[in-house]
Amino acid sequence: MIGVSVILGHQGNSSEICRDNDPIGGIKVEDRFKILVVDDDPLIRELIQVYLEEEFLVIHAENGPKAIEKVQTDEPSLVLLDIMLPVINGLGVCKQ
Numbered sequence: 267m268i269g270v271s272v273i274l275g276h277q278g279n280s281s282e283i284c285r286d287n288d289p290i291g292g293i294k295v296e297d298r299f300k301i302l303v304v305d306d307d308p309l310i311r312e313l314i315q316v317y318l319e320e321e322f323l324v325i326h327a328e329n330g331p332k333a334i335e336k337v338q339t340d341e342p343s344l345v346l347l348d349i350m351l352p353v354i355n356g357l358g359v360c361k362q
Contacts, residue, residue, distance in 0.1 A: 298321065298322050298323040299322050299323070299343040299344065300322070300323045300324075300325060300340060300341070300342040300343050300344075301318055301322045301323070301324050301325070301342055301343065301344045301345075301346060302325050302326070302327060302333065302336050302337065302340065302342035302344070302345045302346070303315065303318075303324060303325070303326050303327075303346045304326075304327045304328075304329075304330075304332075304333040304345060304346065304347045304348055304351065304356070304359070305328070305346075305348040305351075306328050306329060306348065306350075306351055306352055307348075308328070310348075311326050311328070314346060325340055325342065329351050329352050329353045329354070330351050330352075330353050330354025330355060330356070330358055330359045331353055331354060333345070333347065333351075333359050334354075334359055334362055347359060347360070
């Protein structure tokens, strides 16, 4: 059995994730939690990815319908969802 340890730094500013049987402490891409970032602003999506991509697999959607599609096909662990979206807003996405 593989154990996972999560250690949060001072006030949650940094974290270290390591596998008990992995001497370098890395996580394979396929084992990372998948986060869907939904925002119509490409700069916001890119900024969020820069902060998260070292420890998480980050996928994107730029509007409500694409977010719904990605949730169904990619099954993310977490969705970061903007409320003000074109086509279907964030609340509409949540309802579906």
